[in-house]
Amino acid sequence: MKRLFTLTLLLTTLVFNAQETEEKEEKKLSISGSIDAYYRANLTAPNDENAIAPGSSFANLPGFALGMANVIASYEGEKVGFVADLVFGPRGTDAIFASPMYSATGNIVNQLYAYWNVSESVTLTLGNFNTFLGYEVISPVPNFNYSTSYLFSYGPFSHTGLKADFALSDDVSLMLGVFNDTDLTEFNATGDYAVGAQLGFSGQFLNVLYDPSFFEIDFTGGFDLTDDFFLGINAAYLSLEDDAGGFLGAAIYPQYTVSDAFAIGLRGEYFAEDKEFGAIGTGVEDSSVFAATLTGSYTIDDLIIKPEIRLDSASDDAFIDNDLAATKSLASFLVAAIYKF
Template identity: 70%
Template sequence: MKTIINTNFGKILAIAIISMVTFSASAQEEETTPKFSFSGTVDAYYRANITAPNDEEAIAPGSSFAQLPGFSLGMANLIAAYEGEKVGFVADLVFGPRGTDAIFESPMYSATGDIINQLYVYWNVSDAVTLTFGNFNTFLGYEVISPAANFNYSTSYLFSYGPFSHTGLKADFDLGNEWSAMVAVMNPTDLTEFNPTGDYAVGAQLGYSGQFLNFLYSQGGFEVDYTGGFDLSDEFFLGINAAYFDNSDVEVDFAGVALYPQYAISDTFSLGLRGEYFTETDLGAIDQTDSLTGDLDVFAVTLTGSATIGNLILKPEVRLDSASEDAFIDNDLAPTGSLASVLFAAIYSF
């Protein structure tokens, strides 16, 4: 694929970002105590199909992670961070199937040991401006790579087919009155160690009071994404994600919307439902039979419980995926339009 964003444009945009923030560098510095922190998660799960056999890895929803049959591994996530007075770094390493899937497009995939999820430095130029340089997880979407930060353990189609990570330079701006903005120049999507193409992507975000409108342009394709949520009561939260992606160069596109109602029954147990509608053209996201082309739609409903025991979170989950065509396989190995599955996950955070 060819990109419209050329090398010179990427360099110009990077210079422009740096120029914008230098005007804020004269803000008064706050005295802080430098500190080093170490955190992370460990997760494992059990997954089984109800309406399909469990002896083949390929029979699973077409979304990322949590697709393996039987007792399965997630990942160990180890995060080292240093926060200085004005500068710091984050080194985020992953080990296991979930981590390997998360960095699948790295051009130095084997050379780095499949373990670098994020690796960046940052500079708090002022109270209102932060520069980040390196590899960081995407700013698009409601869900993230870390299982501890998602309510549902399995992931949505919207998350799975948007970008996972970027490498480049971004500038975050606190505009005041709950407004924020971000601009970035980056390698093409998911190329995280270096740039083998000479092309560059651009990204932008506008935020207000926890609601974010995101934009990404990379190699002839663009994605527009809205991510947000609202506290409807002390116990009831509603998360929202909607996105549209199009790349006319390769005639691939997708769009979808997902709602995340979550209700806290007690201090240690909550129930959450993800309802997602996702449509795609020639992406191959939905079809698990490798026999369909053209437009496909899927409606997926996932009910998840979340029980907290100290630093341990237990998540039982039931998921139903229903497609517009016979995109799945039933217990007789015949094509069918739906797939029902169950899952139980355990996540420890430290």
């Protein structure tokens, strides 16, 4: 009898220890992210001290260049969680351009937020998070093209504030939020606030952002036309206050999966600025640009190789040629390596 009691006690202890270990594993901190680097060269413009790049491109440095190291620490619990998303390198610096405002390290914080799953259909998030507008994102991993569009580069990057996400049904979602002025990520330096909303339906999203200095409306979505062929869509309109200008644009993203390892995609974009918004870099009012970017994507385990050819054609002189003469067009090439972990 004594042996049976001892055996029962031992088994009970093992069960409790296993449950405690399982609970600890469920609360384990997750580390993920990526690194990227690339080589870029102009085909119709200099590649020395006079090297230029499209104003929209995060991949804007000549020769062999660095993108960024992106390190994300996160915890996803049943009710609560957090994300600490840090960036190091030129791409990260370009994305967090308005920091540091106060802290010495504000320019490495891409996202920093905590969230609470109030119910199965309601989530509250407080902190700094990347924008809900647009098709492309700061990290190169989810983007098919390595260089970025004019629409992405001149739309918002990040918001700091409070947002509520509502899952209204399996296909319909709604987000409502109040934020500091756009891209002022560390604190509110103006005393003004922006409000935003997103309505989602079956993978299509209508986004609205009203900031004290501008108003923007944006549509982002896509469709699986076949098992191998996907078409992404993005369109946006932004108007600055006091009739100071703005932009409008549209982009399509046809992508074809050739095999498990290789896919090819095209981004065709039209972007126009109202008055002298400054996005295209012509210095001329009411300029426009058409950009076509052809990208291949080859995956080897967690490494992605992306060769890319990009053609930008503006309505006015925005670039220079090999003779340093002003011209309306630019052709460039790059190959990028992205490792995700």
